[in-house]
Amino acid sequence: MDITFTAEEVEFQNEVRVFFENDYPQDILEKNRNRQTISAEDMVRSQKALHARGWIAPNWPAEFGGTGWSPSKRFIFETEMARAGAPRVVPFGLSMVGPIIYTFGNEAQKKRFLPGILESNDWWCQGFSEPGAGSDLASLSTKAERDGDHYIVSGQKTWTTLAQYADWIFCLVRTSSEEKKQQGISFILIDMKSPGITVNPIVTIDGGREVNDVNFHEVRVPVENLIGEEGVGWTYAKMLLTHERTGIAGVARSKDQLETIKAIASKTDNGFGEMMSEDDDFLRRLSLVEIELMALEFTELRTLAAVQTGKAPGPESSILKIKGTEIQQSITELFVDLAGNYANAYLPEYYVPGSNVDGVGPDWAADATSKYFNYRKTSIYGGSNEIQKNIIAKAVLGL
Ligand SMILES: Cc1cc2nc3c(=O)[nH]c(=O)nc-3n(C[C@H](O)[C@H](O)[C@H](O)COP(=O)(O)OP(=O)(O)OC[C@H]3O[C@@H](n4cnc5c(N)ncnc54)[C@H](O)[C@@H]3O)c2cc1C
Structure with a gap:
């Protein structure tokens, strides 16, 4: 394992430092350094500044609008971003659902969803956990029943981080009941403005508002929002969770x-x-x-x-x-x-x-x-x- 940085990587490190000193919103750095709350609007502004420089998606391949950086460059970027005092990028769109869409989504889905993620115009949240399915996620019971060219989704997701700001939620839903519970799970994208969705806050032990219950009552979701194949959602979710854990x-x-x-x-x-x-x-x-x-x-x-x-x-x-x-x-x-x-x-x-x-x-x-x-x-x-x-x-x- 060679962990010394090359001359090019050192030059890149300087470039990143200069960007955070000159071209990034300084008030956000100031707030974060002073341990003040970073608002949702600040997060979007921060991400838009990174996007303007072409650096919003270090983990995405260049063909989909990512930087195409080597893992070393990504490491340098992360280090410099933390050193400058910039807040973390909200992971749900850029680190979680984005890679799933460009890996398993069809061309129409890539065209429709990836720009909104890169430009931070769409805020995403993660609808995996349920009151009866956390560690044992495959026990999830939120149902998606086919009705013509729609799914009808009913159930409850919980602990949904920052759902109060979300435009979209990516969900694991049960499209069929199979002997093996990992089968029959599908991965779908749901517009948070759909009728039948309600978001209720769960106040955390520090008094904060970052997690929510999200309830679905007969929510109509177009079949075109299914990612990949019906019943194969567990495979996509496992890949997403590996990314999530590495990022944590x-x-x-x-x-x-x-x-x-x-x-x-x-x-x-x-x-x-x-x-x-x-x-x-x-x-x-x-x-x-x-x-x-x-x-x-x-x-x-x-x-x-x-x-x-x-x-x-x-x-x-x-x-x-x-x-x-x-x-x-x-x-x-x-x-x-x-x-x-x-x-x-x-x-x-x-x-x-x-x-x-x-x-x-x-x-x-x-x-x-x-x-x-x-x-x-x-x-x-x-x-x-x-x-x-x-x-x-x-x-x-x-x-
Ligand atoms: C702040 C916060 C934000 C979150 N954000 C999201 C989000 O945005 N979207 C989302 O989908 N989910 C989210 N989650 C949910 C999170 O993924 C689950 O809380 C987690 O997977 C644990 O599930 P659970 O809460 O149901 O606990 P349980 O699964 O009921 O576990 C309870 C305890 O038992 C232990 N345990 C359970 N099974 C085993 C086992 N087999 N072996 C050993 N120990 C075991 C667990 O470690 C835990 O200590 C969030 C959770 C928190 C706290």
Whole structure:
């Protein structure tokens, strides 16, 4: 495995740095650095700026409007984007359904849906999980019954992230009941404005609004919105989930967060006349996270090196997901440690992003506790970490 960057890659790194310094909305960087809420409108503006530069789809092949970059360039781009403080791209269109459409969709579907994803004119959400189907996703029961040239869809999806903004939802639905439950599942695209769809918020433990229940009551969906073959949706979903898990690892962002933690620690008193950066107990915990992160970065680079030689990412995506999310959670714990007393009381109703609730304590501490609570989600979504361990046990260890 060769993980040194070539001269061309170093030049590319500079090009990306210059773009974020000059041609990207600086107010969004400012907000994100100050740990303020990034609105849906900000996310769209951010993505449109990347699109204007031709960099919105690093994971897509050039023929469909992607950058066609090598995995190393994608790694550099991710790192520089996190370093600049830019928010993540919303993954549902660009990282999830986009690749499914250009891989398994027909020409008409590619023409109809890919431009809206690239230009961030269409906001997508993911309708996989249901109240009775999470880890055991193949037990899903949302039905799509054929009626002429439409499907009639009824059922409930849950935990649907950012559905409140969505124009479209990609769904796994049951089109037939077979002996093997993975069969009879189909992958369809549904316009969120269709009559019969209602979206209800689920308020998360930090008081936030990012997940929803989406109910379908006899929703008419044109048959032309079926991706690939009827009953083969499980195959497409598995590919999508591999992409989702690899994307969740967030190595570049965690590295950037650790740098922020170190900078704050050098200016924060531990209450015993030392800076937190001199506090042995804090340093021990910080070092453990840093070592884990360094190891994960090498795993990611090894995966990228394998992808570069033509291998598809397989169960590595599960390793990246488990370790990446454990590290993200540890980072939120380090922020709480640093915030000390200021992290004690957390009242979502009084929380003002980017400024401490009572005007007491540093601004960076304002969201320490809400992030700590919010990040409990990372070991659950994208397939829980326990399920990833099962995948590793089967696919890697052959148990
Ligand atoms: C914040 C958030 C956002 C999400 N966004 C989306 C979204 O946009 N779209 C979407 O479709 N879904 C989304 N999800 C759903 C997510 O994928 C599921 O929550 C996840 O797959 C777990 O399913 P479940 O919640 O039904 O838990 P369950 O499957 O009921 O699991 C409960 C517990 O049992 C454990 N468990 C279950 N089976 C096994 C087993 N065989 N071996 C060992 N342990 C097991 C699990 O690890 C977990 O700890 C989101 C979830 C969260 C929390």
